[in-house]
Amino acid sequence: MEQKKLKLVDLAKLAGVSTSTASRALNNNPVIKQATRDHVQQLAKEYNFTLNTAASRLRLQKTKVIAVVINLEANTEQSIDDPFLLKVVSDINQAVNRQGYELLLSNSYMAGDDWYGYFIDGRRADGLIVVGQGKQQSRIEKAAKQGAPLVVWGDPKTPSDYPIVGSDNYLGGLLATEHLIARGASNLLFLGDPGHAEISERYRGFKAAIEQAKGECQQQTVKIDITSHAAYESINQLLRTEGLTFDGVFACSDMVALGALKALKERYISVPNDVRLVGFDDIGMADVSHPSLTTIRQNTQLAAKMLVVKLLAQLNNEVVDSQEIDIELLCRQSS
Amino acid sequence: MEQKKLKLVDLAKLAGVSTSTASRALNNNPVIKQATRDHVQQLAKEYNFTLNTAASRLRLQKTKVIAVVINLEANTEQSIDDPFLLKVVSDINQAVNRQGYELLLSNSYMAGDDWYGYFIDGRRADGLIVVGQGKQQSRIEKAAKQGAPLVVWGDPKTPSDYPIVGSDNYLGGLLATEHLIARGASNLLFLGDPGHAEISERYRGFKAAIEQAKGECQQQTVKIDITSHAAYESINQLLRTEGLTFDGVFACSDMVALGALKALKERYISVPNDVRLVGFDDIGMADVSHPSLTTIRQNTQLAAKMLVVKLLAQLNNEVVDSQEIDIELLCRQSS
DNA sequence: AAAGTTATTGCAAACGTTTGCAATAACCTC
DNA sequence: GAGGTTATTGCAAACGTTTGCAATAACTTT
Numbered sequence: 091m092e093q094k095k096l097k098l099v100d101l102a103k104l105a106g107v108s109t110s111t112a113s114r115a116l117n118n119n120p121v122i123k124q125a126t127r128d129h130v131q132q133l134a135k136e137y138n139f140t141l142n143t144a145a146s147r148l149r150l151q152k153t154k155v156i157a158v159v160i161n162l163e164a165n166t167e168q169s170i171d172d173p174f175l176l177k178v179v180s181d182i183n184q185a186v187n188r189q190g191y192e193l194l195l196s197n198s199y200m201a202g203d204d205w206y207g208y209f210i211d212g213r214r215a216d217g218l219i220v221v222g223q224g225k226q227q228s229r230i231e232k233a234a235k236q237g238a239p240l241v242v243w244g245d246p247k248t249p250s251d252y253p254i255v256g257s258d259n260y261l262g263g264l265l266a267t268e269h270l271i272a273r274g275a276s277n278l279l280f281l282g283d284p285g286h287a288e289i290s291e292r293y294r295g296f297k298a299a300i301e302q303a304k305g306e307c308q309q310q311t312v313k314i315d316i317t318s319h320a321a322y323e324s325i326n327q328l329l330r331t332e333g334l335t336f337d338g339v340f341a342c343s344d345m346v347a348l349g350a351l352k353a354l355k356e357r358y359i360s361v362p363n364d365v366r367l368v369g370f371d372d373i374g375m376a377d378v379s380h381p382s383l384t385t386i387r388q389n390t391q392l393a394a395k396m397l398v399v400k401l402l403a404q405l406n407n408e409v410v411d412s413q414e415i416d417i418e419l420l421c422r423q424s425s
Numbered sequence: 426m427e428q429k430k431l432k433l434v435d436l437a438k439l440a441g442v443s444t445s446t447a448s449r450a451l452n453n454n455p456v457i458k459q460a461t462r463d464h465v466q467q468l469a470k471e472y473n474f475t476l477n478t479a480a481s482r483l484r485l486q487k488t489k490v491i492a493v494v495i496n497l498e499a500n501t502e503q504s505i506d507d508p509f510l511l512k513v514v515s516d517i518n519q520a521v522n523r524q525g526y527e528l529l530l531s532n533s534y535m536a537g538d539d540w541y542g543y544f545i546d547g548r549r550a551d552g553l554i555v556v557g558q559g560k561q562q563s564r565i566e567k568a569a570k571q572g573a574p575l576v577v578w579g580d581p582k583t584p585s586d587y588p589i590v591g592s593d594n595y596l597g598g599l600l601a602t603e604h605l606i607a608r609g610a611s612n613l614l615f616l617g618d619p620g621h622a623e624i625s626e627r628y629r630g631f632k633a634a635i636e637q638a639k640g641e642c643q644q645q646t647v648k649i650d651i652t653s654h655a656a657y658e659s660i661n662q663l664l665r666t667e668g669l670t671f672d673g674v675f676a677c678s679d680m681v682a683l684g685a686l687k688a689l690k691e692r693y694i695s696v697p698n699d700v701r702l703v704g705f706d707d708i709g710m711a712d713v714s715h716p717s718l719t720t721i722r723q724n725t726q727l728a729a730k731m732l733v734v735k736l737l738a739q740l741n742n743e744v745v746d747s748q749e750i751d752i753e754l755l756c757r758q759s760s
Numbered sequence: 761a762a763a764g765t766t767a768t769t770g771c772a773a774a775c776g777t778t779t780g781c782a783a784t785a786a787c788c789t790c
Numbered sequence: 791g792a793g794g795t796t797a798t799t800g801c802a803a804a805c806g807t808t809t810g811c812a813a814t815a816a817c818t819t820t
Binding site: 432433434444448449476477478479480481482483484485509593 | 805806807809817
Binding site for chain 1: 430431446471474475476477478479480482483488490493506508511512514515518519520523527528529530531532534535539540543546547548549653654657680683684686687690691709710713714715717
């Protein structure tokens, strides 16, 4: 069953041409006569021929691979299991493939701190997509400074030497909060970690909306890790110690919102009647939860496409900027 | 900033040894004097030296890469966004890295039908982990027959030429259903697609539990795609046309369970009082939903580890079998 | 101190592509 | 049909490692 692997030279022999001709024929090089090209390609199909990518990469000095690295601080942040992040990765995977590249999935465990050395010098990938700005960007900056083709999913407003693609988080926060106010909330709670780049923009939007309301609104902020569990705990805690001191919640992510929702429901606080709740992301669960979750939808599919396009542009030595992706308020039952 | 990439021969020159010695020193080959090894490794660190993996792979004829291919029929099944599948991939990623391998994330879009040719002959990876048996296993079988080192996440009871790692789905179905009955349900509904390998085992467990109950139980089956949306729709439909004809639901996955839960809550049918509900998987949301979801927990972390171990064993020419991973009933509020 | 071991290093070939350049084949033009 | 142009092909080098084998260096032993 297991046959000897066919090499280019063998295929060439079968076709009765030289290796160079075979190579060019496979790559559809127009310098080769059409008939010869067809013949070689036909044989390649017939014999299930595949190029040895290792050899090819060595010779070409490029890999046709894009590395995706998930950039999370180990302890406190969103975990790698966060459904939104995984969705982003999955969308990037699609986008990468559509451009004929392959996707090397990586985390800091393998790559260490020297991303340029590991991926680029090591010829593991031609470029990097970093998912998650994190709180600390030194590794990204270092890689960029060394000249790694690189693009980041994060907050596009952050000034940087490298392009960042992400949602308009400020606008998202603004719209979400305006919506809460419009729905009658006047004691607003922000649930999230303003120390985190993307979240801080959402927080800025939150504050701006309250500002606009000219003192009609109270606000408070509870700083938590970006997990549903932390949200659940902190809302519970808050209700226990202070009682129901708010009637509108802007959660920095849907997972956080769902954690909060659970805590509220357990105490028979009605959403949306007693408390209006808005999340962020529009993960699959937002629609399935009951009440379904009003949220700011991030267009991850478009974002993924832009990430890849911008990365390929860099490989092509073009200069590219950061880009904001439009968001959208999805009004559902929770508000 | 961008310096010329250091090659092994340059590093050797710096160390004052030959390329061969440098190579062996880096690989910690004991034939090289300890002092020399230290010296070379020290220099490598200092100059941030990285081997060119393309060259290395060409020479060694192996890649230290494992390909993960998500094997889903395009149209009807769980989507690639399914949180459980993504969790599995994420756990595999961890396990792969822990063994010093890298992970090439792939779907059938790139690999086409000839996985052996694409991954193995093409020297893109040393072995394959296939996630999802799917309904149709021909591509897997073909790759296995051609001698691809390969291991599958799926239903381990399926007879096969290749090792399958997965949960004891039959037992899971049995436990879930016994639990429903123990909680007083007697009109049971199975929600899922028994045409799918893993689900069919869960279904077998479901039927077995009912059998045990000696005619005390009624049963019905609603065949749906494995998505929360399909579940929501079908429960809605069922309630509309037939009314509440069941008091216990075994959903073939948590996403399905959550979709069902939403439909029930919208009609003010109490879970668990009117209807007891059990899911499968234990995704993150199971705990966050309200009521929290009783479910059969799949130990994906252990499974991922076993998948990788078994794949590496194959690379080592050992013969390996399928393996069942223990499951566990997590009793929460929905039952 | 010569001969025999053993520890350590270096030479050179090989892995399988791609491509610059030279060579040949095919076609024109007058 | 000789000379010129263009279309098509092949030769051979290069990409950067790793490793079998031969060579040398460093010890032992007598």
